[in-house]
Amino acid sequence: MLSRRRFIATSVIAAGGAASALAYYKGSSYPKTVSSNAPLKMPPLIDATRDLEFQLLAKAGTTNFFANQATHTLGFNQSYLGPVIRVKNGSLRPHVQNSLSWPVSTHWHGLVVPGEHDGGPHTAINSGSSWQPEMQIAQDPCTAFFHTHIHGRTARDVYAGLAGVIHVIDGKDEQRGLPNDYGNDDLTIVLQDREFTDTGQFNYSNSMMSMMHGMTGDQILINGQLGATAVVPKSVVRLRFVNASNARIYRLFSSDDRPMHLIATDGGFLKKPAAISKLILSPGERAEVLMDFSNGIETTLLSSGDPNEGMAGMFGRALTSFEDVTGFRNFQVLPFSIDDRKSAKIFSIPSDIGGEEPQLHTAKIDRTRRFSLDMGMGSGMMSGRMGNQFSINGEPFDMGKINERVKRSVVERWVISTNMLAHPFHIHGTLFQVIQEGNRQPSPENSGWKDTVLVNDEVELLVRFDHIANDDNPYMYHCHLLEHEDAGMMGQFTVS
Numbered sequence: 001m002l003s004r005r006r007f008i009a010t011s012v013i014a015a016g017g018a019a020s021a022l023a024y025y026k027g028s029s030y031p032k033t034v035s036s037n038a039p040l041k042m043p044p045l046i047d048a049t050r051d052l053e054f055q056l057l058a059k060a061g062t063t064n065f066f067a068n069q070a071t072h073t074l075g076f077n078q079s080y081l082g083p084v085i086r087v088k089n090g091s092l093r094p095h096v097q098n099s100l101s102w103p104v105s106t107h108w109h110g111l112v113v114p115g116e117h118d119g120g121p122h123t124a125i126n127s128g129s130s131w132q133p134e135m136q137i138a139q140d141p142c143t144a145f146f147h148t149h150i151h152g153r154t155a156r157d158v159y160a161g162l163a164g165v166i167h168v169i170d171g172k173d174e175q176r177g178l179p180n181d182y183g184n185d186d187l188t189i190v191l192q193d194r195e196f197t198d199t200g201q202f203n204y205s206n207s208m209m210s211m212m213h214g215m216t217g218d219q220i221l222i223n224g225q226l227g228a229t230a231v232v233p234k235s236v237v238r239l240r241f242v243n244a245s246n247a248r249i250y251r252l253f254s255s256d257d258r259p260m261h262l263i264a265t266d267g268g269f270l271k272k273p274a275a276i277s278k279l280i281l282s283p284g285e286r287a288e289v290l291m292d293f294s295n296g297i298e299t300t301l302l303s304s305g306d307p308n309e310g311m312a313g314m315f316g317r318a319l320t321s322f323e324d325v326t327g328f329r330n331f332q333v334l335p336f337s338i339d340d341r342k343s344a345k346i347f348s349i350p351s352d353i354g355g356e357e358p359q360l361h362t363a364k365i366d367r368t369r370r371f372s373l374d375m376g377m378g379s380g381m382m383s384g385r386m387g388n389q390f391s392i393n394g395e396p397f398d399m400g401k402i403n404e405r406v407k408r409s410v411v412e413r414w415v416i417s418t419n420m421l422a423h424p425f426h427i428h429g430t431l432f433q434v435i436q437e438g439n440r441q442p443s444p445e446n447s448g449w450k451d452t453v454l455v456n457d458e459v460e461l462l463v464r465f466d467h468i469a470n471d472d473n474p475y476m477y478h479c480h481l482l483e484h485e486d487a488g489m490m491g492q493f494t495v496s
């Protein structure tokens with residue numbers, strides 16, 4: 001029997017012919033290895049744990065990714081990207097100012113706040129204006145993310161640099177036995193890929209190809225740096241990964257097969273570290289791992305190719321597994337070197353970190369909703385025109401339309417499916433539990449609290465919303481391949 005996916009692949013070939021199928025082949029953005037000995041820098045740290053106030057200024061500037069070329073970029077408080085903001089539970093008071101000549105917003109991706117504080121597309125901060133929400137957070141420690149979210153230009157503006165990181169802390173990492181010395185044994189690693197022109201400018205492309213697969217690039221930036229080396233102490237080191245790429249899905253592993261000990265997913269700690277040999281991280285996802293350098297041996301972090309790239313993305317998945325598809329075209333992400341003058345504190349992987357893993361499956365399920373992430377391989381696409389083919393349940397995003405109305409504090413089952421490409425599905429205003437991926441149990445990466453999950457076929461979630469989102473400030477659910485989101489693979493919902 002033909003599988004659903006193979007059926008689709010077959011019918012696409014039949015409808016479009018091999019020639020137009022080949023037109024989707026993307027082979028150009030295989031990342032290069034750039035070598036330099038520049039030590040990896042951390043984003044500037046704003047420690048807001050005292051008064052819970054912090055300032056962000058969206059601005060334009062230039063950044064020297066290459067020694068003698070200034071790239072036009074955007075950032076919060078600096079020329080490219082933003083700071084790491086350290087917060088704790090309580091009443092956060094951000095003050096966000098926009099000095100750009102177009103609207104931006106600051107969506108707190110990973111903070112669980114009401115719709116009016118969420119910073120989505122309805123909360124635009126116009127040119128020259130500012131925004132000062134006062135928002136209560138009460139959640140577990142985690143690595144969160146923030147970025148602009150103006151509908152239709154999120155992808156372009158995030159690509160240019162409008163994104164940053166948030167650490168929610170509770171001051172108990174010592175008891176957990178976890179490294180927490182910022183920039184020493186606790187590293188924040190913002191993963192991005194970019195494509196540059198000959199003159200060193202970002203080469204953001206609107207081509208149909210980059211719409212289809214999302215914009216990927218052939219240069220890896222870590223915290224906005226090209227070709228840097230992370231210098232670590234001779235100890236256990238904590239790596240907080242944030243995939244801030246527009247569209248690249250990483251499958252990270254170490255060159256000497258050293259295990260990564262997964263300690264946290266998007267929304268917080270696991271109960272116990274899970275030793276994994278590879279970490280799949282799609283755009284919008286975060287993960288924290290421990291890596292042991294106490295033996296004094298250096299290693300390099302690598303990634304496999306993006307499963308959405310090449311013919312594999314379009315058709316290969318019908319015929320092979322995700323692992324087969326990603327198992328080629330490895331590239332370098334980040335080399336590590338050890339400096340034994342750096343202060344070393346933690347020498348073993350803790351056996352228990354005491355995170356509260358999700359238990360929503362023990363609750364009564366109120367109802368089920370289904371979301372299909374659609375790319376409408378219609379005649380428009382085959383003839384080279386992009387129309388409104390990107391949608392969810394066939395409906396492209398419409399700022400004026402509420403797609404779902406959800407009741408507060410009940411548990412719902414959300415079933416997300418795709419029949420072409422793998423899409424990271426993100427939900428605002430909540431942390432959810434993944435209960436099934438295809439017909440498998442969730443992988444370690446998806447076993448803790450999540451707000452974004454890679455949907456490679458079908459994924460089943462349990463979700464509950466504890467805050468209000470009204471018609472004026474609804475929450476979003478969307479594909480976090482930013483080009484797909486901007487093109488309409490997004491919906492909005494209220495919680496009341």
Ligand code: C2O
Binds near residue numbers: 428
């Ligand atoms: Cu990180 Cu609605 O996005």
Ligand code: CU
Binds near residue numbers: 108110426427
């Ligand atoms: Cu979000």
Ligand code: CU
Binds near residue numbers: 373424
């Ligand atoms: Cu998508």
